[in-house]
Amino acid sequence: MAVDAHTGVGKRIAYRRRIARLTQQQLADAAQIHLGTLRKIERGARGAGDAVLESIAAALGVDPSVLLPRYDRAEDRVNQAMPALSAVLATYEMPDDGPVRSLADLRTAVSQAETWRLGAEYVRISRQLPLLLAELSRALRCVPEGERGTVAGLLVRAYRAADAVAYKYGALDLSARLIEVMRWVSPQAEDPLVNASVAYVRTETFFAARAHHAGLRALEQAVDAVPATGRTAALAARGALHMRAAVIAGRAGRADAAGTHLELARALGDRVPESVYRGTAFGPDSVRIHEVSVAVSLGDSHAQRALEAAAGWQPPLSLPAERRSGFYIELARAQLWAGRPDQAFASLKRARSIAPQHAREHQWVRQDAATLRRLKRTDAESLTHFAAWCHATG
Known part of the structure; x- marks a missing residue:
């Protein structure tokens, strides 16, 4: 177009x-x-x-x-692509005939899609992923046996990129189906760290269903399944699962469990450099962001704890844009709870500047922008424009 x-x-x-x-x-x-x-x-x-x-x-x-x-152009383009994602998902076991590039070219294409996901560039993902997913499904059927595990791992990464679009744009049924297919593909990769990455993503279904206790149990089982080795990738896999478990424990109101998982994540984060492992950012900076996430997950009575965790610090530019944007979205909520509307609005704008597509589709951005409008305690004209941009109501 x-x-x-x-x-x-x-x-x-x-x-x-x-x-x-x-x-x-x-x-x-x-x-x-x-x-x-x-x-x-x-x-x-x-x-x-x-x-x-x-x-x-x-x-x-x-x-x-x-x-x-018009900021809603991104939403229009993504929504127009949803039927194509649904169609390719429906034929994941019997893809249409077509070309298959070399393994090196497929690896490059998947890495690019993963970069877009981490940067919250959902329009690009929605345009490219349907064809890439179909091609990877064909590759899984036709490559030599010795390459099937590699292709399966690439397919999991590609499905994860597609799921990011579905989940962020509220297509929760499509997201759940994508995750189930990821769970079907991942054993074929014959890599327990791929299984760990799928368990990390699967938590979305528990968040969406508010089944926080079940989600916590699933993550704890996933941690136990990660090989207990000192390899950096394995340490990062366990650490990422502990970060996720800390947040969902907070949503479940289990402060002790949240604290325990956060401490375990922090200990593992101190042992590895900040980087992206199997598609998930992990390291000391990511753990610090999750300190804010856990405090916010525990509710408004923990707002001060979130503010203290964020005080005098900002995520380095080397972190993925989606994670940095998420930090400011959660910080804004804590600032709003603490009676700091101007700071909350500044954080929301910062989140938008880092990853506009991510911020615009985040339900907390819409909720908090609507709350700020009702309070009428910050820059009214700018806030009105911001609320219209993210479709805040109320």
Whole structure:
């Protein structure tokens, strides 16, 4: 779908280019488009198709949605892609015939999708994943036996990227189906750490159903299944599961269990460098973010604990955008509970600037923006625009 030439996309690109201190030639080179094309787009003489817009956004280091004139364009595009995801999921055991790229090319494609997921670039995922999932399903059936485990692991990672879109955009039934297929595929990878990553993602179904006690039990079983070795990847897998268990224990109102799992996560985090392991960020910084998450999960009586955990600290830019955005969303809730509406609004805006698609679809952003509007205790005009952007009601 092309972006209309007269909707202001060009002006937004020119504005972002000037902020980045790039000439038109430099941006065109970085985006791998012709200089004449960029000039026409910036002055509104032609539109920018999806591929061109994404290339320009990547060169500018921004999410494509910030270049669009209407923030709901991202939601429209993702929702339009949901039927394609459902269709490919329905045929996961019997995919249509078609081409299959080399294992190296498939690995590159899946890594790119994972990068988009960690960066909360859901529009890109929704456009690319249906075809990639179908291709990986074909590969699982036709590759030599010795490569099946590798392909199964790639398929789990790709399904996880698709699930991120479904879950964030409220397609919970589709999300649950994606997770069940991940659970079907993961044993074929013959890697217990792949199973651990699926158990981490499966917690979404327990959150959605508010089955927090059952979710905690499932995570504790998953921790026990991770090999008790000193390998960095295994330590990170256990640590990530403990982080997740701490949050869901908080939602279950089990403060002692939440504290225990958080302490175990912290101890493991101190033993590994902050990085992304099997698709999940883990390390000292991620654990610190989860200290805030756990306090918020325990409720408003723990707001001060969340504020203390966040005091004087901000997530480093090396962390995935989705995780950094989530930190500010949860911090905003604690600030709102503590009677600090201006700080809460500032945190919500920070979350949006880091990962707009993630913040816009987060239910807490909508709820807290609506609460701030009712309180009328912060910048009314800016808050009105923000509330309209995230569809806050009330």
